[in-house]
Amino acid sequence: MELHQRTVSELLNEMERGALSAVELARSFLNTVKAHDGRVKAFLNVNEESILAQAQAVDAKRQRGEKLGRLAGIPVALKDNLCLKGEVTTCASKILERFKPPYTAHVVERLQQEDAILFGKCNLDEFAMGSSTENSAYQITSNPWNSEYTSGGSSGGSAAAVAASMAPLALGSDTGGSIRQPAGFCGIVGMKPTYGRVSRYGLVAFASSLDQIGPLSHDIRDTALLLEVIAGHDPRDTTSVNRPVPKYTASLDDPITGLTIGVPNEFFQKGLDPEVEQTVRTALKVYESCGAKLKPVSLPNTEYAVSVYYIVATAEASSNLARYDGVHYGHRAKQFDSMIHMYSRSRGQGFGNEVQRRIMLGTYALSSGYYDAYYKKALQVRRLIKNDFDAAFSQCDVVMGPVTPTAAFKIGEKSSDPLSMYLSDIYTISCNLAGIVGMSMNCGMTKSGLPIGLQILGKEFDEEKVLRTGRMFEKETGWHLKRPTL
Amino acid sequence: MAVNANDIRWVAHLARLEFAESELDHFTEQFNDILKYVDQLKSVKTDGVEPLTHALPIHNVFRDDTVTTSLSRDDALANAPDRRGEFYGVPAVLE
Numbered sequence: 001m002e003l004h005q006r007t008v009s010e011l012l013n014e015m016e017r018g019a020l021s022a023v024e025l026a027r028s029f030l031n032t033v034k035a036h037d038g039r040v041k042a043f044l045n046v047n048e049e050s051i052l053a054q055a056q057a058v059d060a061k062r063q064r065g066e067k068l069g070r071l072a073g074i075p076v077a078l079k080d081n082l083c084l085k086g087e088v089t090t091c092a093s094k095i096l097e098r099f100k101p102p103y104t105a106h107v108v109e110r111l112q113q114e115d116a117i118l119f120g121k122c123n124l125d126e127f128a129m130g131s132s133t134e135n136s137a138y139q140i141t142s143n144p145w146n147s148e149y150t151s152g153g154s155s156g157g158s159a160a161a162v163a164a165s166m167a168p169l170a171l172g173s174d175t176g177g178s179i180r181q182p183a184g185f186c187g188i189v190g191m192k193p194t195y196g197r198v199s200r201y202g203l204v205a206f207a208s209s210l211d212q213i214g215p216l217s218h219d220i221r222d223t224a225l226l227l228e229v230i231a232g233h234d235p236r237d238t239t240s241v242n243r244p245v246p247k248y249t250a251s252l253d254d255p256i257t258g259l260t261i262g263v264p265n266e267f268f269q270k271g272l273d274p275e276v277e278q279t280v281r282t283a284l285k286v287y288e289s290c291g292a293k294l295k296p297v298s299l300p301n302t303e304y305a306v307s308v309y310y311i312v313a314t315a316e317a318s319s320n321l322a323r324y325d326g327v328h329y330g331h332r333a334k335q336f337d338s339m340i341h342m343y344s345r346s347r348g349q350g351f352g353n354e355v356q357r358r359i360m361l362g363t364y365a366l367s368s369g370y371y372d373a374y375y376k377k378a379l380q381v382r383r384l385i386k387n388d389f390d391a392a393f394s395q396c397d398v399v400m401g402p403v404t405p406t407a408a409f410k411i412g413e414k415s416s417d418p419l420s421m422y423l424s425d426i427y428t429i430s431c432n433l434a435g436i437v438g439m440s441m442n443c444g445m446t447k448s449g450l451p452i453g454l455q456i457l458g459k460e461f462d463e464e465k466v467l468r469t470g471r472m473f474e475k476e477t478g479w480h481l482k483r484p485t486l
Numbered sequence: 487m488a489v490n491a492n493d494i495r496w497v498a499h500l501a502r503l504e505f506a507e508s509e510l511d512h513f514t515e516q517f518n519d520i521l522k523y524v525d526q527l528k529s530v531k532t533d534g535v536e537p538l539t540h541a542l543p544i545h546n547v548f549r550d551d552t553v554t555t556s557l558s559r560d561d562a563l564a565n566a567p568d569r570r571g572e573f574y575g576v577p578a579v580l581e
Contacts, residue, residue, distance in 0.1 A: 052541050102561040196543050209540050238547040239540070272539075307524040318501060329565030339577050340502065348504035356503050357516060360494070364517075365499040377527050379537030384530070386538055419519050435541020460542060 022073030026055040042160040046120035069114030077167035080121040083202040092136035095350025104203025122157030149408040154184030159186040177428025180440035184453020185402035187442040195242035195435035199234030207316035210432040224248035267401030279444035297392040305430040310376035318362030351413035393459040403440040403453030442479040
């Protein structure tokens with residue numbers, strides 16, 4: 001395997017024994033970006049000068065014999081909705097085209113403390129609203145396995161960057177599947193941690209009760225390592241939970257004896273592509289051969305998850321995005337008749353169609369006369385969805401199923417039909433509504449050569465169990481070793 | 487519940503969004519597709535079900551009432567589209 005295709009654990013070993021410098025490694029990734037990102041379009045911004053300066057600083061620290069952090073010299077790509085002080089953070093929106101945050105996100109500070117190299121800002125659907133990265137105001141990210149297909153979204157840039165070996169690690173955010181779905185489409189590992197496990201300070205808000213930041217990587221060990229670094233309490237996010245962070249990497253290779261896997265019937269119904277179903281069922285058989293027990297469980301309210309999500313998420317978005325007023329930061333229209341007109345014209349010019357549609361949907365759901373019928377009703381059904389998971393987890397350790405009903409879809413295939421795009425998130429959305437852990441990993445390929453994702457769901461704060469469960473599959477198979485030919 | 491172009495105009499006004507009249511029909515059609523889909527929630531029995539706003543229990547978080555460093559005025563104003571000295575510039579609010 002080429003240097004840039006290796007995992008973080010391997011690269012850290014090479015650097016520790018002196019066979020590789022952080023600058024050499026950074027150059028290797030920068031070269032890969034130069035060779036391939038013209039086609040993949042994963043990055044919105046790669047600051048070569050800053051990357052090499054960070055790498056030189058790590059090498060100098062190592063030479064002086066100073067203690068180095070857990071990610072010393074490892075490039076980490078950031079979704080462009082994570083703030084980095086003084087560096088343009090666009091959210092792939094025109095409204096934030098020139099926005100330079102006055103502070104740095106908690107997770108980015110954690111990376112800096114561990115001597116990671118902040119390696120560029122990745123493309124996303126505008127304000128993380130979308131499932132294909134086609135809603136970016138700047139560019140469409142393509143799937144590294146086949147450039148006619150989408151990378152998924154909204155963290156499509158982050159997933160494509162890792163899959164194309166342009167960075168060994170990336171951070172994304174997941175509000176309804178935005179880490180797991182692109183990870184599944186691109187054949188890598190992606191995790192949405194429990195709500196509150198990772199501080200959202202410095203993540204540009206979309207739907208605050210659902211948003212969570214998480215890792216993307218080639219294999220489970222690297223996801224475990226990055227999660228160890230970013231998880232933990234931060235007083236600046238009052239929903240961040242004060243609870244010790246387990247050493248996820250330490251227990252990773254201990255298989256779980258007596259593992260019971262819940263298999264929800266509702267994840268294997270109409271709409272599921274037969275090739276995806278067969279591949280996921282084969283993965284379940286691999287677990288059986290390792291001694292795990294499969295147990296049918298029921299999540300009867302799954303069919304309502306997309307509806308609940310598109311009310312709750314848009315309602316929260318309509319409130320969160322009210323801050324873009326053309327006054328404090330962001331785009332302001334040049335001409336207007338009044339204060340109100342300045343707001344509406346600035347926002348009309350600055351936001352793309354999907355963002356406008358969602359703001360309006362949320363505004364409608366919260367507006368007088370519709371609040372009970374839509375918003376309150378959605379929150380009641382949200383509780384039923386959570387109750388379903390509580391009941392399932394009383395009978396099993398983890399729940400497994402597909403990440404998405406199909407493998408990656410073609411660029412342009414769903415972009416004119418929002419509802420069909422929304423329905424591609426049907427298996428990932430309920431995890432955010434319930435606040436639990438979800439991880440996706442590659443478990444096979446379609447005949448046409450696109451990755452198929454396996455989703456592992458765990459109850460709140462069960463990241464360790466989900467990671468160990470995923471690792472059992474990696475040891476038996478070799479899907480995590482596959483890299484696309486670019 | 488179906489919406490018409492006037493409803494969309496009203497929602498756009500509430501949300502402070504201006505877009506071309508030519509986009510109105512398209513938005514209305516897509517809005518109706520989505521509303522028709524989410525209307526499936528009406529069939530779910532939710533009598534007596536407590537709405538769930540947050541998946542995990544959340545509590546008020548308090549901090550000590552002490553002064554800490556905050557953004558400098560320059561940092562806070564740095565991204566303003568219309569900075570006027572120490573202020574944000576806005577169009578006249580009162581005519």
